[in-house]
Amino acid sequence: MIRETAELERLLPPGRVITDPGRRSSFAHDEAAGAPYGVPLAVVQPRETAEVAAVVAYCAGRGLPVVARGAGTGLSGGANAIEDCVVVSFAEMDRILRIDPDERLAVVQPGVVNDDLRAACAKHDLWYPPDPASAPWSTIGGNVATNAGGVCCVKYGVTRDYVLGLEAVTGRGEVVRLGRQTAKGTAGYELAGLLVGSEGTLGLVTEVTLRLRGARAPEHTVVGYFDDLPTAGRAVANVVASGVVPSALELVDRYCLRAVDEWKHMGLTAGGDVLLLARCDAPGAAGEEEADTVRACFAAAGASWSARSTDSTEAETLFAARRLVYPALERIGLVLSEDVCVPRTLVPRMLAHIERIAREQGVHIASLAHAGDGNLHPMLVVPRGDGRAMARGRAAFELLVDQAIALGGTVTGEHGVGLLKMRGLGKELSPAVLDLHRGIKKVLDPAGILNPGKVFTP
Amino acid sequence: MIRETAELERLLPPGRVITDPGRRSSFAHDEAAGAPYGVPLAVVQPRETAEVAAVVAYCAGRGLPVVARGAGTGLSGGANAIEDCVVVSFAEMDRILRIDPDERLAVVQPGVVNDDLRAACAKHDLWYPPDPASAPWSTIGGNVATNAGGVCCVKYGVTRDYVLGLEAVTGRGEVVRLGRQTAKGTAGYELAGLLVGSEGTLGLVTEVTLRLRGARAPEHTVVGYFDDLPTAGRAVANVVASGVVPSALELVDRYCLRAVDEWKHMGLTAGGDVLLLARCDAPGAAGEEEADTVRACFAAAGASWSARSTDSTEAETLFAARRLVYPALERIGLVLSEDVCVPRTLVPRMLAHIERIAREQGVHIASLAHAGDGNLHPMLVVPRGDGRAMARGRAAFELLVDQAIALGGTVTGEHGVGLLKMRGLGKELSPAVLDLHRGIKKVLDPAGILNPGKVFTP
Structure with a gap:
């Protein structure tokens, strides 16, 4: 291993290779909770394409795994280091x-x-x-x-x-x-x-x-509170049927609202159990009409309260509350973040399944959803250090994946497969399609060194 | 060959296999002028996916080339039959x-x-x-x-x-x-x-x-006549700089206008040498504002005449004139239709190169362009039955391809590579990228039976 790092240092200009154990281990994983990782043999920080090519060619010759890394904000373990791999960090190629x-x-x-x-x-x-x-x-x-x-x-x-x-x-x-x-x-x-x-x-x-x-026209924000998930689901269906394509249509459930309230005392739960946040950005008067239509859709579904925010501060506050959900939940426990996507008309049904799975598995699940495109982020909150709760969380995580597939959905809407969705991908894709993946990987990566063991099994 | 057709007939329900020589030869080529083709051994018209799979599996086992075909309207020879291939026509799978x-x-x-x-x-x-x-x-x-x-x-x-x-x-x-x-x-x-x-x-x-x-909002049409290509090019640049994204931005040159006039006597050439046709479809008043902006862009560039058509009949007539260009040119001779695409700011420069190449090669070239996205359709008109003119046309065709590549463009914007752009593709892509194509093809088509000899050389 010492020999490999020395050779990498010789291949590259000075200062590109990090071998210090403490610094190396800070590149060991992304932000996915519960995904395995190892410690890289070395971390290289190239500044030029030719340096990347030299590192990869060297690793291909030696059979060393190569893991590319951006900021490490991933949520599925895709950038997690493999034991004794070479991590290529792109932090210095930032122009x-x-x-x-x-x-x-x-x-x-x-x-x-x-x-x-x-x-x-x-x-x-x-x-x-x-x-x-x-x-x-x-x-x-x-x-x-x-x-x-x-x-x-x-x-x-x-x-x-x-x-x-x-x-x-x-x-x-x-x-x-x-x-x-x-x-x-x-x-x-x-x-x-x-x-x-x-x-x-x-x-x-x-x-x-x-x-x-x-640059787009300014956005108009519409907010609505609903007593329960089915009512909010009807509001989303109304928006879809209206023909308006909002530039955002986000759902925040009561568990999320409560977590933010307990932390920030914003009084979010006073409004109702489910919050829908929409934005419309058609230019000029058309944007205002869109926003009015969305508000009418919310009201027709039975919103307990809805408003078109003309005060951009108020609108920003509610969107900001949505961004606080993840850190608020992390105060309570470890967050296993899901990312399933279902046909958008089935969002209410998937939300009902989430509540059922939470109940049956005894797991606390708070849900955010990009409701307009069917992409749900149920977040499983597990008390830190509780192994049995973690096991229940993992089981619930897989049941959610299976349920999404059963509804004609996909295991990942936007986070990627990484390590956490590998089992799910194996269910979502047929063996013939997985074989195509393996074949194509072999064409681009004949030595099998690029992020091996991620996404699908070799 | 008789044996293969008999086996295909046995594989499929009755009536799916066409073996009659006259009917077979009507499936021999698409609408690309000047691309080679052969006569298929058989044409099959499946009605179910399973029938397609059976045909392909049979052909893979026998090493028989398979050429898929839709309506045969292609312009690059992609659907042209290979001698003694099996053409799979999807005409009956039309639900x-x-x-x-x-x-x-x-x-x-x-x-x-x-x-x-x-x-x-x-x-x-x-x-x-x-x-x-x-x-x-x-x-x-x-x-x-x-x-x-x-x-x-x-x-x-x-x-x-x-x-x-x-x-x-x-x-x-x-x-x-x-x-x-x-x-x-x-x-x-x-x-x-x-x-x-x-x-x-x-x-x-x-x-x-x-x-x-x-469904989108009704479109507003803007038309403008210009004395020459550089002036029209400035108008297109103005539209891009204005931030308006039109839902159509088409350029028709004087050779196209003349050809339509000679046929239909529409008086198009009276307006000027180059016609720009734009459409805008932002909803409501924003759409009208967009159209006004586009018209102002045309005027600022020095249009000899421009108008926002409020009369949809008038607008349709001008767009219809554009659609008449191809048949109008076909009255004059064989049309070799180009499809290069360049960075949109380089459209005027590419148009100048087209005029130069036409002059130097002694070829009549009329140009239509999707000016808003840089996709040009120079059409080389060659007198029918004139072998030397055809040779000059082919030479000009390749010079246009080379020129588009030299401007950082691509050999095909929307027609595909087929047979006519294979040489160009070999110049556009590096040997390493072409090797990836070959490797990926081998994964999906190990026997090399799917449209072999098209797009790139095996």
Whole structure:
């Protein structure tokens, strides 16, 4: 092992290789609770594509596993180190290379933080939509690896929808350019899209060309409180049927509201048991009409209270409360974060199953949902240090996955498979499709060194 | 060969196999001028996925090439028969299986005609955007195989953006389900997107799940005449800089206008040398504002005449004139239709190169362009039966491809590679990327029977 680190140091300019045990172990895992991890042999922090290629080629020759890492904000263990692997951290490849207002595209290195890119785009009246909750910290490279989503994807799509092209280092150590720099194109296989969401198993992304949108019109916020989940579910169904596509449609259940209240005393639970938060951003008067329609949908479903927020502070406070849910729950215990997605009309049914599974398994489950696109985040809160509760939590986690599949859904809407959803993926995909995965991985990574043992079994 | 057709007939229900030489040869090629083709050994017209799988499995065992075919409206030879191949025509698999307004999706068989699907969606106040010029005849299966575009994709994207999931038969004869039925999802590799645009080389698509949009607001049309291409190019640049994303932005050059005038006497050339046609579809007053902005952009660039058409008949007439260009040119000679795409700001420069190449090669080239997304359709008109003119046309065709690549563009924006762009693709993609294509094809089609010799060399 000492020999390998010495060789890596020789391959790269000084200062790129971290071998100190304490620092190495800070790169051992992402933010997924309950996923296994090892300690990397070394962490390398390349600054150039050629350095990434040199590291991968070296590792391919030695059969050393390579784990790519952005900010480590992942929630499925996809960036967890494998014992004695080489972690490639993209923290130092964090430059925005180009923002082109006329072509409406940005060319960035993988280590650029999502919010930093969005801020840079805003200066040109441009907008990069994908907005995962991790946007203040997570990197574009990590977003690309997991095909990250967020709140506005109900209207604007996910990371893959914005990746025009990319540069990557395959498991052969070769640098390839995939996709394009034009608005349109269909030359050969869609290999850029194939790498998006491949979670570091097919290649290490070293540069991304992203499609941008023009800055959008200001959003109008609509909030509604409901006495129970079925009533809130009807409100969501009404919105879908109205034809309005909101730019956000979020559901927060009573367990989430309570957790935030207990911490911040915001009085959220006084309003009702379930909170729906919607935003509309059609330009001009059309946006106001959309917001009125959404409010009417909430009222018609039987909202106990609903309002179109004209006060952006009030609206921001409620959206901020939603962002406080995760830290509020973490005060109570360890949070196992789910990410199933079901056909959107089945959100109420899935929420009922979540309540049933919580009851039957004796697990505390609080639910956030991107209700507009069927992507639910039930969060299983397990008291820290309670092994039996953890076992029940894990069992409930898998039952949720099975239930989502039974409803025609998928095991992961936006977090990726990583380690936590491997069993579920094996149920969701047929053996023939899993074989295609293995075959394609072998083409891009013949030595099997790129994030081995993640997503699917070799 | 008699034995193979007899075996195919035994495999399938009666009436599925066409062996009559006259009928077979009507399936020999698509609408690409100047692409080679052979005569198929047999044409099969399956009605069920299982029949497709049986045919492919049989052909894989015998090493018989299989060419999938929709309506045969392709423009790059992708559906051209290989001598003694089996053509699988999807004409009989033409059912719309489901339109789900709540989930905003449609499930269709590959033989459904694009316009028929759009009409069926309209009954539910839904909209399937991709609108290739062939929409009245071309099928969803063919649209998926070529990742077809159209006029509205400048704002709404291309076929791949609407494919959520699909069922396909791989070259192994296995039936696989790829993608999903949910709005969001990132479970495993994006294999549905990989099959879109793969031109029948990776699998035969037997069912498609398509994302739909709600019916859109009425469009406003803006037309502008310009004295020359640079002036029109400035108008397009102004529109891009204004932040308005039109739902159509089409350029028609003087050669196109003249050809239509000579046929239909519409007086198009009286207005000026270059026609720009734009549409805007933001809802309500915002749509009118967009149209006003576009008109102001045209005027500021120096349009000789511009108008916001409030008369939908007038607007339709001008868009109809655009659709007459291709048949008008076909009256003059054989049309070699190009499909290069360049960064949109380089459209004026590419148009200048087109004029230069036409002059230098002595070839008549008329240009249509989806100016808003940089996708140009220079059409090389060659007198029928003139071998030397045809040779000059072919030479000009390749020079256009090379020029698009030199500008950072791509050899095909929306027609696909087929046979006509194989040389160009070999220049556009690096040897390493072409090797990935070959490796991936081998995974899905180990016997190499699916549309062999198309897109890239084995």
